[in-house]
Amino acid sequence: MSFRADLRHDGGVALIKLDGALDALSAPVFRDRIKRAAEHPVRLLVLDMANVNYLSSAGLRTLVYARQKMRDGSRITIVGANDVIQRTIQLMGFQYGMEFGDGIP
Amino acid sequence: MTGSPHVLRDRIDSYPTHQISGYGVRPGRHLPFGATLVPGGVNFSVYSSAATAVSLVLFRNGEPAPLAEIRIPEEFRIGGVWAITVFGLDYESVEYGFRVWGPESAHVADHFDPSRVLADPHARAISGRDEWGVPPDWQKPFQYRSKLAFDDFDWEGDRPLRIPMEDLVVYELHVRGFTRDDSSGVEMPGTYAGLVQKIPYLKSLGVNCVELMPIFEFDEFENSRLDPDTGELLLNYWGYSTVGFFAPKAGYAATGRFGMQCDEFKNLVKELHTAGIQVVLDVVFNHTAEGNEDGPTIHFRGLDNRTYYILTPEGYYYNFSGTGNTLNCNHPVVRDYVLSCLRYWASEYHIDGFRFDLAAILDRGEDGAPLADPPLLQALSYDPVLRDCLLIAEAWDAGGLYQLGSFPDYGRWSEWNGKYRDTVRRYLKGDVGTVSDLATRLVGSPDLYAHRETVASVNFITCHDGFTLADLVTYDDKHNEANGEGNRDGNDDNASWNCGVEGPTDDPDVQRLRVRQMKNAMLLLLTSQGIPMLLAGDEVGRTQGGNNNAYCHDSPLSWFDWSLVDRDVELLDFVRNCIEFRGAHQVIRARAHPTGKDELGIGYPDISWHGVRAWTPDWSHDSHLLGLLRVGVTEAGVADFVYQVFNSHWEGHDVELPELPPGVRWHLFADTLAPPPGDACAPGREAILMNQQAIRVGPRSAVVLVGRGTG
Numbered sequence A: 001m002s003f004r005a006d007l008r009h010d011g012g013v014a015l016i017k018l019d020g021a022l023d024a025l026s027a028p029v030f031r032d033r034i035k036r037a038a039e040h041p042v043r044l045l046v047l048d049m050a051n052v053n054y055l056s057s058a059g060l061r062t063l064v065y066a067r068q069k070m071r072d073g074s075r076i077t078i079v080g081a082n083d084v085i086q087r088t089i090q091l092m093g094f095q096y097g098m099e100f101g102d103g104i105p
Numbered sequence B: 001m002t003g004s005p006h007v008l009r010d011r012i013d014s015y016p017t018h019q020i021s022g023y024g025v026r027p028g029r030h031l032p033f034g035a036t037l038v039p040g041g042v043n044f045s046v047y048s049s050a051a052t053a054v055s056l057v058l059f060r061n062g063e064p065a066p067l068a069e070i071r072i073p074e075e076f077r078i079g080g081v082w083a084i085t086v087f088g089l090d091y092e093s094v095e096y097g098f099r100v101w102g103p104e105s106a107h108v109a110d111h112f113d114p115s116r117v118l119a120d121p122h123a124r125a126i127s128g129r130d131e132w133g134v135p136p137d138w139q140k141p142f143q144y145r146s147k148l149a150f151d152d153f154d155w156e157g158d159r160p161l162r163i164p165m166e167d168l169v170v171y172e173l174h175v176r177g178f179t180r181d182d183s184s185g186v187e188m189p190g191t192y193a194g195l196v197q198k199i200p201y202l203k204s205l206g207v208n209c210v211e212l213m214p215i216f217e218f219d220e221f222e223n224s225r226l227d228p229d230t231g232e233l234l235l236n237y238w239g240y241s242t243v244g245f246f247a248p249k250a251g252y253a254a255t256g257r258f259g260m261q262c263d264e265f266k267n268l269v270k271e272l273h274t275a276g277i278q279v280v281l282d283v284v285f286n287h288t289a290e291g292n293e294d295g296p297t298i299h300f301r302g303l304d305n306r307t308y309y310i311l312t313p314e315g316y317y318y319n320f321s322g323t324g325n326t327l328n329c330n331h332p333v334v335r336d337y338v339l340s341c342l343r344y345w346a347s348e349y350h351i352d353g354f355r356f357d358l359a360a361i362l363d364r365g366e367d368g369a370p371l372a373d374p375p376l377l378q379a380l381s382y383d384p385v386l387r388d389c390l391l392i393a394e395a396w397d398a399g400g401l402y403q404l405g406s407f408p409d410y411g412r413w414s415e416w417n418g419k420y421r422d423t424v425r426r427y428l429k430g431d432v433g434t435v436s437d438l439a440t441r442l443v444g445s446p447d448l449y450a451h452r453e454t455v456a457s458v459n460f461i462t463c464h465d466g467f468t469l470a471d472l473v474t475y476d477d478k479h480n481e482a483n484g485e486g487n488r489d490g491n492d493d494n495a496s497w498n499c500g501v502e503g504p505t506d507d508p509d510v511q512r513l514r515v516r517q518m519k520n521a522m523l524l525l526l527t528s529q530g531i532p533m534l535l536a537g538d539e540v541g542r543t544q545g546g547n548n549n550a551y552c553h554d555s556p557l558s559w560f561d562w563s564l565v566d567r568d569v570e571l572l573d574f575v576r577n578c579i580e581f582r583g584a585h586q587v588i589r590a591r592a593h594p595t596g597k598d599e600l601g602i603g604y605p606d607i608s609w610h611g612v613r614a615w616t617p618d619w620s621h622d623s624h625l626l627g628l629l630r631v632g633v634t635e636a637g638v639a640d641f642v643y644q645v646f647n648s649h650w651e652g653h654d655v656e657l658p659e660l661p662p663g664v665r666w667h668l669f670a671d672t673l674a675p676p677p678g679d680a681c682a683p684g685r686e687a688i689l690m691n692q693q694a695i696r697v698g699p700r701s702a703v704v705l706v707g708r709g710t711g
Helices: A029-035 A057-069 A083-091 B175-179 B192-197 B200-203 B261-274 B301-309 B333-346 B359-363 B375-382 B418-428 B434-444 B508-526 B563-568 B569-584
Strands: A002-009 A013-022 A044-056 A075-079 A099-100 B018-020 B023-027 B034-037 B041-047 B054-062 B068-071 B081-088 B094-101 B126-129 B145-147 B171-174 B211-214 B216-218 B242-248 B278-283 B354-355 B388-395 B415-416 B457-460 B531-535 B607-610 B625-633 B639-647 B653-656 B665-672 B694-699 B702-709
Touching: A002 A029, A013 A029, A013 A057, A029 A057, A044 A057, A044 A083, A044 B607, A057 A075, A057 A083, A057 B261, B023 B068, B041 B094, B041 B301, B054 B081, B094 B301, B126 B242, B175 B192, B192 B200, B192 B261, B200 B261, B242 B261, B261 B278, B261 B354, B278 B388, B301 B333, B333 B375, B359 B375, B359 B388, B418 B434, B418 B457, B418 B508, B434 B625, B508 B531, B508 B569, B508 B639, B508 B702, B563 B569, B569 B665, B625 B653, B639 B653, B639 B665, B639 B694, B694 B702
Parallel strands: A013 A044, A044 A075, A075 A099, B171 B211, B171 B531, B211 B278, B278 B354, B354 B388, B388 B415, B415 B457, B457 B531
Antiparallel strands: A002 A013, B018 B023, B023 B081, B034 B041, B041 B081, B054 B068, B054 B094, B094 B145, B126 B145, B216 B242, B607 B625, B625 B639, B639 B702, B653 B694, B665 B702
16 A cells, blocks of 8 residues: 655645555655755644555554644644544644644645 | 754664565564564563573464564574574564473473474563454464564653552452442443443442452453353353453453554553552462463463472472462572563552562472562562562462461561461351450451561452452352352352351341441451552442352352442442541551550550450450550540451340540440440541440440540
């Protein structure tokens, strides 16, 4: 299964659009995009997860990685995550420092 | 300063040296045991004293046939440890086990069986019972499969709380039963995540330590059966039968089917700690789920039967646990195993303490006889990782070893005080000959723990095993018919009293008496020196319909009924106030046993005993009334007087009050005869007594007073 993570910068906003299953195999790709996003001054990181159909433990960890990579004071918003994924993130307590949004701001 | 720190990007051991079964492998690292993520691969290490060959068997998640079987080359073995690093594994979708061969001329007590795949005793996660109550496919050849677990949880600075032992109020609960009932209103009933949502309730109750009934992976379908009369499915609901000692129970995790139980449980611990609540685990090291000769082979039996179990010379299992086998805890290998397991939970999961089921077994030697200086208990007592952990023993076993007060404690262990439970129960129901023993229980059982402090005694009246508090005052006899054994199972000696009618009744007098008896019990428990432990639900009068052995019921019979929290506000408020009162009076929590001397030099001994007449206790056989005056100082350094009078007599008495120093007056905290809100007030708001000379203590009632300055 293929996985894509596309990064776009728009002023102080970075958008990463994810596509496919976010698991141990694809996590390194996503981590690389987060790293590159954090190379610019970013006040808001938007993760578009509308096309993510599976999130594993390793995938979840990339969200923590994102939070740790982003500088203090910047926000992370997850948009489009389906109910199962959103709930999983919350059940595990990985939601701190992140917001859930309906659409891309 | 700029410049990148030195990072070892390419370890020279991160490349394969061999190809086996299609996988690149290399000689593994022999420590740590179990499966560990290493650069580029997974390291597997397992030991056996006598195995002649070991292969690693890999499965894709849930599939019946192996993905690959990798025979570990003989040259990868050091001593009895077989280790291999496997590269290119998709470690999230892989389950594993070991196939183990023994010598041709095996010992009679060996059970090597290369036709089976064994679980890893060090598995950090186990699949196979991922969702609670989903009937397993018993045809599957390998039931409990080892999984890898991440160890990189984001603790955000959390660490064990180290609340002083004397300040603890323990609350024993069953993770699933606590929120499984629909009335819990949580999003994911019956799970670690569900429990997180009830933390505000625990905080509002005032407890600061939860003792979780077993959460190590177990099989709820072990010995599952249908009740012959009702057809109800009976499960191993309590879980005192461990399958995986390093693995949190997946079926208690809302995310267990995704294999995320480790993180979900860690999140529970983190959230409890954030709320100021410690986590103690009930751990079962006396036996395993492998049972006796007829039990399943899971891990130890096929790896090293003679090492892990206490056996008769003929190779049969000793059964000191009452459940089929006995773990050979004082064998050096098993001792190290237990120690490394607890270290793992303390460090990896930030666990604050452990309660050891049937702990007397842990000091039996390899022949089953108790040891004077048992190496396992010694090792646990002095371990650096466990230094701040609570160690609590259930100081008896099913083989007749009863060590209450004589358990080898190394100045370190506390004990579930079974004598506290028995004495308080018998006193409350009105038995004669109990008052002097009650006095000893109220001050931390110095008869048992004179060489220790009061915190050696974990005081309890009820626990998961036996009647709930409401049933203790509702039933004379156990009613275990629903267990499907004709009411033969469970303890017959409950020291309970039904207050006149067996079972539920509409009689308002009986109902009032039962509520009062529950308040008497809670007041006694929470004003005794030692560490108090409450059974979850007792604060709202939870009933099990008289069942005193509900181990097999995953049903409303054993679940916490949250509608009681709204219905039984009276008892709940009373308990809250008692817990808060305990927190406000360090004289009740004092670590030292009272001496009976005037320690403060203010003209009062730290403890004094009283009867209907002040300074005149009635220690006679027929006595039912006891007054005790505790004198200490508050945290602010002011002299503190707490006077407790317990009356288990069916008649009320006018009780003379001890005289206080000038300017100090008696104020009423609790009177269990009074209807709310007079039964117990918010601590600090005690009303002054009009009559400072005497107080009426009603039939089967208790009062607690505090002496405070009026200015």
